[in-house]
Amino acid sequence: MDNESMGFNFNSLTVHALQEQLQSGATTSVEAVTSLLAAIAERDGELKAYVTLDAEDALAQAAEADRRRADGEDAPLLGIPLAIKDVLNVTGQPCTCGSHILQGYIAPYDATAIAKLRQAGAVFVGRTNMDEFAMGGTTENSSLQVTHNPHDLDRVPGGSSGGSAAAVGGGIAVAALGSDTGGSIRQPASFCGCVGLKPTYGRISRYGLTAFASSLDQIGPMTHDVRDAALLLGAMAGVDPMDSSSVDCPVPDYTAALSGDLKGMTLGLPQEYFVKGVDPEVESAVRAAVARCRELGAEIREVSLPHTEYAIATYYVIATAEASANLARFDGVRYGRRAEGATDPIDMYGKTRAQGFGPEVKRRIILGTYVLSGGYHDAYYLTAQKVRTLIRRDFEQAFEECDALLSPVTPTPAYKIGEKVNDPLQMYLGDMFTATANLAGICGLSVPCGTTAAGLPVGLQIMGPAFGEEQILRVGHAYEQAEAGS
Amino acid sequence: MADDVKKGPEGIDTAYVAHLARMVLSAEEVAEFQPQLEQVVGYVTKLQELDVSGIEPTSHAQPLSNVLREDAVREGLSCEQAMANAPHSMDGQFAVPKIVE
Numbered sequence: 001m002d003n004e005s006m007g008f009n010f011n012s013l014t015v016h017a018l019q020e021q022l023q024s025g026a027t028t029s030v031e032a033v034t035s036l037l038a039a040i041a042e043r044d045g046e047l048k049a050y051v052t053l054d055a056e057d058a059l060a061q062a063a064e065a066d067r068r069r070a071d072g073e074d075a076p077l078l079g080i081p082l083a084i085k086d087v088l089n090v091t092g093q094p095c096t097c098g099s100h101i102l103q104g105y106i107a108p109y110d111a112t113a114i115a116k117l118r119q120a121g122a123v124f125v126g127r128t129n130m131d132e133f134a135m136g137g138t139t140e141n142s143s144l145q146v147t148h149n150p151h152d153l154d155r156v157p158g159g160s161s162g163g164s165a166a167a168v169g170g171g172i173a174v175a176a177l178g179s180d181t182g183g184s185i186r187q188p189a190s191f192c193g194c195v196g197l198k199p200t201y202g203r204i205s206r207y208g209l210t211a212f213a214s215s216l217d218q219i220g221p222m223t224h225d226v227r228d229a230a231l232l233l234g235a236m237a238g239v240d241p242m243d244s245s246s247v248d249c250p251v252p253d254y255t256a257a258l259s260g261d262l263k264g265m266t267l268g269l270p271q272e273y274f275v276k277g278v279d280p281e282v283e284s285a286v287r288a289a290v291a292r293c294r295e296l297g298a299e300i301r302e303v304s305l306p307h308t309e310y311a312i313a314t315y316y317v318i319a320t321a322e323a324s325a326n327l328a329r330f331d332g333v334r335y336g337r338r339a340e341g342a343t344d345p346i347d348m349y350g351k352t353r354a355q356g357f358g359p360e361v362k363r364r365i366i367l368g369t370y371v372l373s374g375g376y377h378d379a380y381y382l383t384a385q386k387v388r389t390l391i392r393r394d395f396e397q398a399f400e401e402c403d404a405l406l407s408p409v410t411p412t413p414a415y416k417i418g419e420k421v422n423d424p425l426q427m428y429l430g431d432m433f434t435a436t437a438n439l440a441g442i443c444g445l446s447v448p449c450g451t452t453a454a455g456l457p458v459g460l461q462i463m464g465p466a467f468g469e470e471q472i473l474r475v476g477h478a479y480e481q482a483e484a485g486s
Numbered sequence: 487m488a489d490d491v492k493k494g495p496e497g498i499d500t501a502y503v504a505h506l507a508r509m510v511l512s513a514e515e516v517a518e519f520q521p522q523l524e525q526v527v528g529y530v531t532k533l534q535e536l537d538v539s540g541i542e543p544t545s546h547a548q549p550l551s552n553v554l555r556e557d558a559v560r561e562g563l564s565c566e567q568a569m570a571n572a573p574h575s576m577d578g579q580f581a582v583p584k585i586v587e
Contacts, residue, residue: 104571105571106570106571108563108567108568108570108571109563201547201548202547202548202550215545215546215547216547241555244550244553244555245546245548245550245553247548247550307536310532310533310536312529313529313530313531313532313533314533316526316529316530317530317533324507328507328508331508332573333572333573333580333582334568334571334572334580335571335572335573336571336573337573338573338574342583343583344583344584344585345582345583345585346508347583348582348583349508350505350508350509350510351510353507353508353509353510354509354510354511354512357509359515359518359519362504362509362511362515362519363519363522363523363526365507365509366498366500366503366504366507366509366519366523367523367526367527369503369506369507370498370503370523370527371530373503373506376497379534380530380533382543383533383534383536383538384530384533385543385544385545386538386541386542386543386544387533387536387538387541388543388544389541389542389543389544390536390538390541392544392547424522424525424526425522425525425526425529428526428529438547439544439547440547441546441547441548466547466548
C-alpha cells in the first residue's frame with residue numbers, strides 16, 4: 001500500500017514539506033485534506049488508528065485555511081492537517097479518552113495546545129485511539145477498538161498514544177499529537193517507526209488535556225521527522241495562566257537548533273539502560289546509532305543512573321495515586337455516562353464507575369487509592385516521592401557532564417496483540433527506560449534507528465535536561481539526516 | 487487511621503479499596519484483580535530497600551510555588567454550555583437521585 005493520492009505520499013509527507021507546497025501555491029489545504037481522507041479510508045480499516053473522523057468538518061476547516069491564505073495570511077501551520085489523541089479537548093468534538101464513561105461527551109472548549117495550533121492555522125482532521133485514560137502501553141486497553149501496528153498487523157502499535165503512532169507510522173496522518181505520562185509518546189513512536197517528543201514538564205500547558213497523573217503528564221508531537229517535532233513544539237510551547245504548572249521560560253525557534261552536526265557535544269550512555277533483558281536486535285540498532293553520533297562529532301561517555309531499577313516501582317505508586325484522585329471526577333453527574341437504576345448518589349457513583357471504566361483503569365484506581373490510604377501513605381506514596389528525588393538527582397548529575405543521554409526507548413520491539421494484556425506487571429516493566437524522564441521532569445525524544453530482521457522498527461531515545469529540547473532535537477536531527485543520506 | 491484499610495493476605499483487600507474508590511466490582515472482577523494487585527504491591531515494596539531518611543520528597547518536577555494570577559473576571563462557560571454534557575439536568579442544574587429521604 002503506497003498511500004499515494006493526488007501526488008501526496010503520506011508515508012513520508014512532512015509538515016514542513018506541505019507547508020512549502022501550500023506557501024508556493026502548488027497545492028491547497030482542501031486538496032491535501034481530501035487526499036489524506038482518501039488515504040485514511042483506504043488503510044484505516046485495517047489499522048483502526050482513528051476513533052472519530054468528521055470529513056465534512058475537516059474539509060470545512062481546510063477551506064477556511066485556504067480562504068485565510070487567499071486573504072494574504074501566512075500563519076505558520078495554515079492548512080496543515082493534524083491527528084489528535086482522543087485525550088485532548090477540541091471544541092465541538094468528542095473526547096472519549098478511550099473510555100465508555102465519556103461516551104457522548106462533546107468538548108465545550110479548546111485545550112491550550114489546541115488553541116495555539118488553531119491560531120497557527122492547523123486543521124484538526126480526526127481523533128486517534130488510545131489506552132483508556134492513557135493507561136497502558138499497547139492501546140489494547142481502549143474500550144473502543146484495537147489498533148494495529150502498521151509494520152505488522154498482528155502486533156500492537158504501543159501505547160498509550162498508539163492511534164497517533166499508527167496513523168503517522170502507517171502513512172495516514174501528516175503529524176499527530178500524543179500525551180506522555182510514562183512513555184506514552186516515545187514508546188509507540190518507537191514501535192511504529194515515527195518521531196515522538198516528550199517535552200520538559202511545564203513546557204506545554206496541560207490545560208484541556210484530560211489528567212491522568214498531573215505531575216507527570218505532558219503533551220507532545222508525533223511526526224515523520226525531527227524538524228516537524230521542532231516546529232510543532234514551538235507552536236505549542238509557552239506559559240499559560242490556565243495551567244499554573246506551566247513554566248515561564250522563553251520559547252526559542254527550535255528549528256534554528258537543527259545544525260546537522262554534533263561537534264562539541266558530549267553524549268552519555270547510561271549503563272543501566274544497556275542491560276540483560278534488552279533484546280539483542282534493539283541493542284545492536286541503538287549501538288549503531290551511537291556510533292553514528294560519534295562519527296558526527298559527538299564525544300560518547302558512559303554514565304550511571306544508579307536508581308534506575310527503582311523507577312517502575314516509583315512510577316506506579318505516584319502515577320496511580322495521582323490517577324485515583326484525578327479520575328474521581330468521573331462520577332456520572334456532570335458529563336459522560338450515568339448508570340441507570342441507582343437508588344441514591346453513592347449507589348450511582350459506584351455503578352457508574354463500575355460500568356464506565358475498563359479493567360486496567362479499575363486496577364490503577366484501586367492501587368492508587370490503596371497507596372494513599374491511611375496507614376499506607378507514608379510507606380508507599382511518601383517513599384516513592386523521596387525515591388523520585390533520588391532519580392531526579394541521578395539525571396542532574398549526568399547532565400553536569402553530558403548534553404544529552406542516548407539509550408533504547410524500550411527493551412523490545414512491538415509484541416503480539418494479546419501477548420501481555422493479562423499480565424499487568426510484565427506490561428509495566430516495559431516502561432523502564434521511559435518513565436524515568438517523566439519522574440525527573442526532563443525531556444525525551446524517540447527517533448527511528450533501523451529495524452529488526454523481521455522488519456519491526458527500533459527507537460533511539462535521546463534524553464535532555466529540563467528545557468534542553470534544543471539539544472535533543474539537534475542530536476535527533478543530525479542522526480536522522482546522516483542516516484537518510486547514507 | 488491504620489484500620490481504614492482492611493488487610494488482605496498480601497495487604498490489599500481489593501473489594502474494600504474498590505468501595506473506598508466508589509466502584510462496585512463484581513465477584514469475578516475481585517477474583518481477577520486480587521492476585522494481580524498483590525503482585526504489583528509486592529513489586530513496589532521494593533522501594534523499602536532504599537534508605538531515604540533525610541531525602542526531601544519531590545511532589546512536582548519543576549520548582550514552582552505560589553503561582554498567582556490577577557483575580558480578574560474573565561469569560562467562562564455559559565450555564566447552557568456547562569450543562570450540555572450532563573446525563574440528567576433540571577432547570578439549569580445537575581440532577582441526581584434523592585440524597586435525603
